[in-house]
Amino acid sequence: MVRAASILPLRLDHLGYRVGSTQIIDDVTCDLTGGSRTVVLGPNGAGKSVLLRLCHGLLQPTLGNVRWSGSFSGDPRLWQAMVFQRPVMLRRSALANVTYGLKLRGYPRADRIELARTMLDRVGLGALAGRPARVLSGGEQQRLALARAWALDPEVLFLDEPTASLDPAAARAVEEIIDAIHREGTKIVMTTHNLGQAHRLADEILFLDRGRLVERSSAAEFFRGPTSAEASAYMKGELP
Amino acid sequence: MLDIGAAFATAFALITGFDPALRQIVALSIAVSLSAVAIGTALGLPLGAAIALARFPGRRAVIVVLNALMGLPPVVVGLVVYLMLSRAGPLGSLGLLFTPGAMVIAQSILILPIVAALARQIIEDAWAEYEEQLRSLGALPGRAVWTLLWDMRFSLVTVVLSGFGRAAAEVGAVIIVGGNINGVTRVMTTAIALETSKGDLPLALGLGIVLMTLVLLANAAAYALKETALSRVG
Amino acid sequence: MNRRFTLALLLALCAAPLPTAAQDKFIVVASTTSTQDSGLFEYLLPIFKAKTGIDVRVVAQGTGQALDTARRGDADVVFVHDKVAEMKFLEEGYGVDRREVMYNDFVIVGPKSDPAKIAGTKDVAAALKKISADKIPFTSRGDRSGTHAAELRLWKAAGVDLDAVKGPWYRETGQGMGPTLNIAAAMGAYAFTDRGTWLNFKNRQDLHVAVEGDSKLFNQYGVMLVNPAKHPHVKKDLGMAFIDYVTSPEGQKTIANYKINGQELFFPNYRKERS
Numbered sequence: 001m002v003r004a005a006s007i008l009p010l011r012l013d014h015l016g017y018r019v020g021s022t023q024i025i026d027d028v029t030c031d032l033t034g035g036s037r038t039v040v041l042g043p044n045g046a047g048k049s050v051l052l053r054l055c056h057g058l059l060q061p062t063l064g065n066v067r068w069s070g071s072f073s074g075d076p077r078l079w080q081a082m083v084f085q086r087p088v089m090l091r092r093s094a095l096a097n098v099t100y101g102l103k104l105r106g107y108p109r110a111d112r113i114e115l116a117r118t119m120l121d122r123v124g125l126g127a128l129a130g131r132p133a134r135v136l137s138g139g140e141q142q143r144l145a146l147a148r149a150w151a152l153d154p155e156v157l158f159l160d161e162p163t164a165s166l167d168p169a170a171a172r173a174v175e176e177i178i179d180a181i182h183r184e185g186t187k188i189v190m191t192t193h194n195l196g197q198a199h200r201l202a203d204e205i206l207f208l209d210r211g212r213l214v215e216r217s218s219a220a221e222f223f224r225g226p227t228s229a230e231a232s233a234y235m236k237g238e239l240p
Numbered sequence: 241m242l243d244i245g246a247a248f249a250t251a252f253a254l255i256t257g258f259d260p261a262l263r264q265i266v267a268l269s270i271a272v273s274l275s276a277v278a279i280g281t282a283l284g285l286p287l288g289a290a291i292a293l294a295r296f297p298g299r300r301a302v303i304v305v306l307n308a309l310m311g312l313p314p315v316v317v318g319l320v321v322y323l324m325l326s327r328a329g330p331l332g333s334l335g336l337l338f339t340p341g342a343m344v345i346a347q348s349i350l351i352l353p354i355v356a357a358l359a360r361q362i363i364e365d366a367w368a369e370y371e372e373q374l375r376s377l378g379a380l381p382g383r384a385v386w387t388l389l390w391d392m393r394f395s396l397v398t399v400v401l402s403g404f405g406r407a408a409a410e411v412g413a414v415i416i417v418g419g420n421i422n423g424v425t426r427v428m429t430t431a432i433a434l435e436t437s438k439g440d441l442p443l444a445l446g447l448g449i450v451l452m453t454l455v456l457l458a459n460a461a462a463y464a465l466k467e468t469a470l471s472r473v474g
Numbered sequence: 475m476n477r478r479f480t481l482a483l484l485l486a487l488c489a490a491p492l493p494t495a496a497q498d499k500f501i502v503v504a505s506t507t508s509t510q511d512s513g514l515f516e517y518l519l520p521i522f523k524a525k526t527g528i529d530v531r532v533v534a535q536g537t538g539q540a541l542d543t544a545r546r547g548d549a550d551v552v553f554v555h556d557k558v559a560e561m562k563f564l565e566e567g568y569g570v571d572r573r574e575v576m577y578n579d580f581v582i583v584g585p586k587s588d589p590a591k592i593a594g595t596k597d598v599a600a601a602l603k604k605i606s607a608d609k610i611p612f613t614s615r616g617d618r619s620g621t622h623a624a625e626l627r628l629w630k631a632a633g634v635d636l637d638a639v640k641g642p643w644y645r646e647t648g649q650g651m652g653p654t655l656n657i658a659a660a661m662g663a664y665a666f667t668d669r670g671t672w673l674n675f676k677n678r679q680d681l682h683v684a685v686e687g688d689s690k691l692f693n694q695y696g697v698m699l700v701n702p703a704k705h706p707h708v709k710k711d712l713g714m715a716f717i718d719y720v721t722s723p724e725g726q727k728t729i730a731n732y733k734i735n736g737q738e739l740f741f742p743n744y745r746k747e748r749s
């Protein structure tokens with residue numbers, strides 16, 4: 001899909017995030033460009049989730065900055081969406097959860113409903129549109145979260161361990177949807193613990209260890225053999 | 241020795257006899273307390289939710305004060321409202337003293353902090369769960385207030401009920417600003433006070449049983465509503 | 475959808491007709507709890523309303539409070555029973571056209587066991603002296619009411635310096651006649667009450683009339699219009715209609731007709747010349 005203006009590339013410039021005496025993100029500099037699927041790997045506590053939240057604007061950096069491309073005007077958040085490990089659903093129908101975000105962006109009512117139904121169909125939840133979202137299963141709710149995000153037509157989709165709480169079948173369904181979203185032109189930035197998943201989905205890998213960006217390479221290169229000591233240790237299973 | 245049996249018999253006779261005086265008192269009690277609840281929640285829910293989401297200097301002090309105001313003594317509220325509405329007071333020309341309107345005002349003041357303080361707690365807890373997702377979707381705090389109020393509607397029913405319970409049960413405020421005038425501002429609680437002072441204890445107790453039955457029914461209805469709806473909607 | 479409906483329902487409930495100010499003709503009469511507890515108003519006011527169409531809203535407090543309410547302009551008419559306080563009210567310019575309407579009497583009630591041995595006496599001064607000397611439990615209203623003022627005057631007339639002899643035996647309840655009698659009944663104490671409240675009082679338990687008939691126990695009721703010069707919003711015409719009625723032959727007869735168990739509570743005594 002061709003966009004009139006783009007918020008990419010995203011520039012992280014000596015990004016730092018500190019809480020109390022702990023430096024959670026430490027001097028991260030990198031550019032994220034469109035088209036590819038970026039997967040962030042790292043041991044527990046490396047700061048993967050925090051990095052995503054800094055990029056998406058849910059957290060404010062204590063040092064450095066997060067810079068989206070200057071070629072558009074308005075709030076960059078409107079061109080992004082995020083899916084969390086545990087989906088947060090409003091106490092209303094599945095359909096209403098999807099139309100909620102569309103309403104925030106000013107879509108007229110008829111358009112909202114039609115677009116929401118389309119999205120629900122695409123994630124396989126068409127029959128459950130009228131069902132209260134909170135009674136859906138974990139896997140269904142996560143697919144609903146994806147439908148909700150997809151409906152917003154984001155240029156960048158952040159996903160924080162989206163399948164960590166799901167059984168393998170549900171996880172596969174989610175991966176297929178992520179793939180479909182990407183094929184339509186959305187940049188994917190995702191964290192995961194699941195190396196198999198990273199294999200399946202990543203075009204490039206960002207490896208974080210204790211808040212620092214230790215290694216960055218294409219997925220093919222990374223899985224052939226990571227160059228950094230930390231990444232090697234991680235892949236051998238020696239880091240948590 | 242007080243005859244509890246006589247009291248229950250009196251209460252039963254009152255209810256089944258559809259005594260018109262009793263009906264008028266009960267209807268007025270419900271009208272006054274429900275009106276006060278409507279006003280108190282219309283103002284209190286958004287106020288509580290706004291405090292839950294906003295961050296400003298002195299916020300913690302505001303919360304402490306709000307919680308403390310839940311314990312506002314009804315007589316004190318009654319006295320202050322009386323002084324405001326008296327002809328000798330600033331709002332005397334409204335002619336509201338000794339009318340049900342004054343009672344509604346006084347009870348609204350009692351209910352408002354209860355609703356706001358409890359709503360604040362509920363919404364603040366909900367915000368902890370919803371904040372990231374709502375902000376990600378682009379909901380500004382002003383918008384999020386209404387989204388959360390609607391999402392927590394079942395818990396908030398309990399809050400509204402607490403407000404109603406407080407209003408229906410109090411006598412200190414309404415007796416001062418209403419004057420307990422027969423047929424005009426006499427409600428269940430003030431009628432009980434009057435009959436007690438006249439020494440007609442079985443009647444007073446009978447009225448008390450009617451009042452508590454009403455409050456019990458309101459609570460049961462709200463509970464049933466909450467349970468069935470919650471199980472359907474999650 | 476649901477949200478809008480509930481909101482509309484709530485608003486409709488608010489708008490449900492509540493009698494507020496200024497609908498039909500009505501006046502606010504500040505009177506005393508003794509008068510209300512006697513049941514006189516429940517008898518008299520419907521008759522007055524049927525005749526004139528005027529709704530009389532009685533706010534019942536102690537005499538002191540009732541007069542203060544009128545001073546603030548929150549009532550149109552006062553109907554109390556404490557001549558000294560009423561005259562002061564009149565002199566201060568808050569009231570006009572005071573008329574004496576009716577009288578009843580006070581009695582002292584006490585437990586049947588009669589610990590002070592005063593039952594049956596007609597001499598209230600002697601009875602009070604005995605009670606204070608033997609420190610027999612006695613409940614007083616202590617609330618600046620007409621009844622309380624009369625009680626204090628009788629202690630003084632009996633030569634008893636109440637402040638000097640006050641002790642645990644003298645219980646001031648700070649409340650109306652009814653609650654004070656409740657407490658006396660529960661404690662087995664003596665109490666000073668107006669006969670109207672006593673006849674209508676349903677929780678007597680062990681209490682009965684111990685002292686009555688002394689001329690000093692006379693209790694006069696007076697009615698006044700709140701001065702429109704001080705409070706222009708006072709409903710002068712409607713207020714005077716009420717005052718004229720209770721002092722008219724017809725109204726006076728109605729008052730005399732109010733009985734409990736065949737016993738008349740109030741004795742009308744309006745005389746045009748007196749004031």
